[in-house]
Amino acid sequence: MSGITELFKRFRQTLTDYVRWQIGDVSDAEDILQDVFLCLTLQRDAEEIENVGAWLWRATRNRIIDYRRKRRAGRLTDEKEDRQTAPEDAPEMKLLRKLMWQQLEEALAELPEEQRKAFVETELKGKSYQQLSEETGVTIATLVSRKHYAKQRLRQRLRNIYEELIMDKE
Structure with a gap:
């Protein structure tokens, strides 16, 4: 030894x-x-x-x-x-929520139009891929792909703010 x-x-x-x-x-x-x-x-x-x-x-x-x-x-x-103990209407929660929505809106604005539409319509407006496909004439597979790329870009763009605000960056 x-x-x-x-x-x-x-x-x-x-x-x-x-x-x-x-x-x-x-x-x-x-x-x-x-x-x-x-x-x-x-x-x-x-x-x-x-x-x-x-x-x-x-x-x-x-x-x-x-x-x-x-x-x-x-x-x-x-x-x-x-x-669980902090009320949802606490001032810090309202501020955090507002900041996150602002950052999401900025990140969405940076996406290509097709990706933004696929993400917003399915995630934020609750439409199914089938509904969106019928409205736009775009295949479901293409919509899924567009949303996938949008999510990747959003994750990358929002990662820093998430780590700073939520994860208490080490």
Whole structure:
């Protein structure tokens, strides 16, 4: 196990700095690194790992992702509880709703006309693809495709505001 000790000495500071930079919490960074090195020591074929440094970086990155997922899941649970106790007509909810609708309108205005129409008519006005197809003469498959591309663009365009307002960006 002296090989593990040498690896720990060699990579500890760099990995600690990286984890702290990613998550900002010193004690959580130390916990993550302990977990990474524990996993390395528990590897049955640790001697067969060709590039242990790369393995450590990958394992560390994966632990950071796991850490963020757990935190995000906890925040989502807290947000659900907050939403259940916060009245819908609270000023902050009204402001948030107004801001989201403004951003959606701006994002919709940036879409090509065909995509915007497919999205607005089916999502916001509640029309079926069949109804819209009969009104426009466009096939259902084409309408589905247009809406799909519209949703992709809207997700991409609205992702930043969602992360800033809803996910409490890390």
